[in-house]
Amino acid sequence: MSRSTALKFFSCGIALYCLVPFLWLVLTSLKSSAELTAIPPTLIPSLHWGFYRSALKDYGLLGYITNSVIVAGAATLITITIGSLAAYSVARLRRGWTNVYLMLLLAISMFPQIAIAGPVWSLLDRFNWLNTYQGLAAAYIALSLPLAIWILTTFFREVPSEIEEAALIDGCSRMQALYRVVLPLAAPGILTAALLVFIQAWNEFFFALIIMTDPNVQTLPVGIALFPGEYTMPWGEIAAASTIATVPLILLALIFQRGIVRGLSAGAVKG
Amino acid sequence: MRSSHRLAFLFMLPSFVFVALFSLFPIIDSLRLSFYRLILTLPWLGQKMVGWENYRDIWQDPVAFQSFKTTLVFVAVTITFELLFGLAIALVLNETFRGRGLMRAIVLIPWAIPTVVSAQTWRFLFNDRYGLVNFALFGSDSSHYLAPLADPHFALFAIMVAEIWKTTPFAALILLSGLQTISDDLYEAASIDGASAWQKFRHVTLPLIKPALLLALLFRTIDSLRVFDLVFIMTQGGPADTTNVLQFYGYKKTFAEGMVGYGSAIAVVVFLLCLILSIIYLRILKLDRIEGSAP
Numbered sequence: 001m002s003r004s005t006a007l008k009f010f011s012c013g014i015a016l017y018c019l020v021p022f023l024w025l026v027l028t029s030l031k032s033s034a035e036l037t038a039i040p041p042t043l044i045p046s047l048h049w050g051f052y053r054s055a056l057k058d059y060g061l062l063g064y065i066t067n068s069v070i071v072a073g074a075a076t077l078i079t080i081t082i083g084s085l086a087a088y089s090v091a092r093l094r095r096g097w098t099n100v101y102l103m104l105l106l107a108i109s110m111f112p113q114i115a116i117a118g119p120v121w122s123l124l125d126r127f128n129w130l131n132t133y134q135g136l137a138a139a140y141i142a143l144s145l146p147l148a149i150w151i152l153t154t155f156f157r158e159v160p161s162e163i164e165e166a167a168l169i170d171g172c173s174r175m176q177a178l179y180r181v182v183l184p185l186a187a188p189g190i191l192t193a194a195l196l197v198f199i200q201a202w203n204e205f206f207f208a209l210i211i212m213t214d215p216n217v218q219t220l221p222v223g224i225a226l227f228p229g230e231y232t233m234p235w236g237e238i239a240a241a242s243t244i245a246t247v248p249l250i251l252l253a254l255i256f257q258r259g260i261v262r263g264l265s266a267g268a269v270k271g
Numbered sequence: 272m273r274s275s276h277r278l279a280f281l282f283m284l285p286s287f288v289f290v291a292l293f294s295l296f297p298i299i300d301s302l303r304l305s306f307y308r309l310i311l312t313l314p315w316l317g318q319k320m321v322g323w324e325n326y327r328d329i330w331q332d333p334v335a336f337q338s339f340k341t342t343l344v345f346v347a348v349t350i351t352f353e354l355l356f357g358l359a360i361a362l363v364l365n366e367t368f369r370g371r372g373l374m375r376a377i378v379l380i381p382w383a384i385p386t387v388v389s390a391q392t393w394r395f396l397f398n399d400r401y402g403l404v405n406f407a408l409f410g411s412d413s414s415h416y417l418a419p420l421a422d423p424h425f426a427l428f429a430i431m432v433a434e435i436w437k438t439t440p441f442a443a444l445i446l447l448s449g450l451q452t453i454s455d456d457l458y459e460a461a462s463i464d465g466a467s468a469w470q471k472f473r474h475v476t477l478p479l480i481k482p483a484l485l486l487a488l489l490f491r492t493i494d495s496l497r498v499f500d501l502v503f504i505m506t507q508g509g510p511a512d513t514t515n516v517l518q519f520y521g522y523k524k525t526f527a528e529g530m531v532g533y534g535s536a537i538a539v540v541v542f543l544l545c546l547i548l549s550i551i552y553l554r555i556l557k558l559d560r561i562e563g564s565a566p
Contacts, residue, residue: 089279115542119297142293203385265448
């Protein structure tokens with residue numbers, strides 16, 4: 001077997017591995033009820049949109065989507081704002097204690113969720129923030145700040161400090177230099193960090209489950225996990241909701257592929 | 272200089288407030304609560320300091336013991352396959368061929384899918400009446416169909432398959448970034464010396480991606496110890512507690528049964544397990560770097 005045939009063979013194998021389970025989900029969502037339970041399974045569905053309609057109408061999918069957009073969106077915006085400030089300081093002020101802070105963040109990012117879940121729940125309870133957008137968003141901000149600060153620090157360090165010093169000499173304040181010079185130059189990195197934080201918040205399940213017990217404020221992952229089934233599972237509707245939850249993420253991942261791969265390895269390899 | 276120090280401190284403060292409120296304070300509070308008896312369904316008992324009693328109870332709780340074992344098996348099996356598959360994928364993606372960009376994008380798909388969605392997908396694939404897995408094994412003869420998720424011998428295996436499928440790409444990407452740091456000259460030199468493909472892999476590739484391998488191992492171990500979503504959706508810890516991993520057991524005790532003290536003690540055990548494993552890995556990684564940099 002020549003080298004190029006072998007590569008083609010392995011590539012096909014990897015593509016099948018990555019795509020088949022997800023494709024099956026999408027195909028399932030486009031079936032009719034009869035096709036869904038058919039044996040042997042129907043490979044090519046008749047492009048029924050019935051499951052999408054009933055997921056939206058009978059299972060309140062639109063509400064879950066809205067809640068997810070609000071929580072993940074707000075968490076991303078605030079995390080990136082706060083994280084950029086911190087990462088900028090760490091990147092510019094290479095002192096011992098900034099490194100201690102980075103190490104502390106790394107350690108925190110390794111906490112298992114269950115180790116902090118109870119006290120986070122009682123804290124939000126005391127604020128009356130259970131079942132609120134700000135409650136879940138606040139938890140997400142804290143959870144994604146370590147990752148965001150690590151990635152942003154790597155990107156800020158790549159902006160040459162000479163450019164910034166020139167701006168300072170020209171009479172900019174520190175804040176202006178950050179705002180007008182550093183941020184535009186680090187924009188691609190900030191976008192990457194924002195994407196990773198958004199994906200993390202969009203997919204998060206554990207804290208969403210314990211903080212949001214009221215169906216009106218639940219996010220998509222909780223909705224999909226708790227899809228009610230009286231006698232049989234509503235597989236078609238679950239598949240439809242899952243497809244809707246996943247397609248935007250896959251598009252983002254495909255469009256920003258390079259940035260994401262760089263961001264992931266910046267967060268991981270520099271450790 | 273002084274003022275820029277103060278500014279830096281001010282810039283870091285907001286992030287620290289969040290981290291302190293939602294991570295540092297909670298971990299300390301969990302530790303404190305693990306020494307108390309606090310049961311939400313029996314509020315009249317109040318909050319009573321009981322010393323090591325919760326930990327003694329864990330020691331004598333057969334479910335906790337099984338949960339500990341299940342978690343370790345889960346972690347060991349999943350990270351082994353993730354690293355093996357991840358390395359294979361990384362080696363292919365590191366070659367130059369047409370369509371490599373597309374392949375790298377495709378590999379990101381399982382990573383981008385929400386875990387909840389992948390859990391439902393695999394739950395459906397393993398379904399006992401119209402799952403694709405059953406059809407692949409037994410064809411149309413549904414009388415032999417299995418219910419893997421309700422079978423104590425297969426449920427954990429099914430969850431492992433779902434976990435490995437989704438997280439292998441992450442391992443592959445970290446290993447790929449390790450492979451990309453290896454210069455082509457080394458391979459050429461090895462070729463001139465007459466090294467076979469296997470020898471090149473064994474003596475050039477493997478030693479040089481050891482740091483990346485250890486990092487992937489560290490991140491994957493920590494993440495695998497935290498498995499929850501898959502268990503919650505696919506089996507709820509059953510059948511017969513065979514998939515009741517520690518994080519799920521802790522959740523069940525604290526949030527479903529209201530045993531906050533006992534649940535906190537389980538949480539502390541999971542935390543310590545994570546901590547010990549990360550310290551060991553980081554030690555090896557550091558030792559390796561120091562030895563590697565020695566002349």
